[in-house]
Amino acid sequence: MTQFRLGRLSAALAVVALVFAGCAQQGTAGPTTGPSEAGATPLPGTGKTVNIAINPWVGYEANAAVVAYILEEKLGYTVVKKNLAEQVSWEGFPTGEVDVILENWGHDDLKAKYIDTDKTAQSAGELGVTGIIGWYVPAWMKEEYPDIDDWQNLNKYADLFKTSESGDKGQLLDGDPSYVTNDVALVKNLELNFEVVVGGSEAALITSFQQATTQKTPLLAYFYDPQWAWAQPPLVDEPLVRIKLPEYTAGCDADPEAVACDYPPYILDKIVSTTFATEGGAAYELIKNFKWTNLDQSTVSELIANQGMTAEDAGKKWVDEHEAIWQAWMP
Incomplete structure (x- = not known):
């Protein structure tokens, strides 16, 4: 009985040895389906x-x-x-x-x-x-005041835009204070009876235009494209109207303090x-x-x-x- 078990064990071990030998031989032949994970080429940014x-x-x-x-x-x-x-x-x-x-x-x-x-x-x-910067009013203002989109007519409508922050002048609302803007110089050099008021952020600027459109409140503000809000209600249904400033010509904005022209396309x-x-x-x-x-x-x-x-x-x-x-x- 003991000899039979030992014999069977020896046979089993021999089979296992053959299997491992076969695996070892197969391994020396190299991979057949591509590099192993450990040997894969690292991505170019690894560690950077x-x-x-x-x-x-x-x-x-x-x-x-x-x-x-x-x-x-x-x-x-x-x-x-x-x-x-x-x-x-x-x-x-x-x-x-x-x-x-x-x-x-x-x-x-x-x-x-x-x-x-x-x-x-x-x-x-x-x-x-392509970046576009300009001054805009809600669509309803253009309908009610047809000539309001010409900068030369802004002063006669300045009272419409007065706020507690602009005092006795009309308010021109700007966005984040770090944005590219010539607005202070433009107001001064075009002799407009307006005060530039900083809204503080892009979100505040968008909200102001959305509310001015839906609530029919006057607003003159800096705005720009590309801008997701143009393609969403209410602005997609009632697009803002851009104010026509003096035409941009090459070099007209070279002196930041003397700017008296529109923004260029960027x-x-x-x-x-x-x-x-x-x-x-x-x-x-x-x-x-x-x-x-x-x-x-x-x-x-x-x-x-x-x-x-x-x-x-x-x-x-x-x-x-x-x-x-x-x-x-x-x-």
């Missing part, structure tokens, strides 16, 4: 960080949502977003605190300093988005630190290639501002639905 400035408007946040998602999920980078005003963002280039500004509105003075003189920054190409571009341009690798290539439309941006902006999505979820949704577009940006 990209510092992106986030300026205070939702369209900018939309740019960053999409770029950050691709950098992290497709290229393996760690992205650090830094909430900064526009000028402060530029100041981060020489210190290394900022690698990228994804949406730059003009700023010829900052370009002269950081790109031309200090050479700590450079353009990474156009964003593909061909928005991306700015990166010189260090990032030379050492940023795949991340720099992606950002240089990143180019989309006003509609693309407004689509993501609306998800964040109006549908309550996080920037991360909005970025993922757009990327999932537009692979043909973003694949063209990949390094």
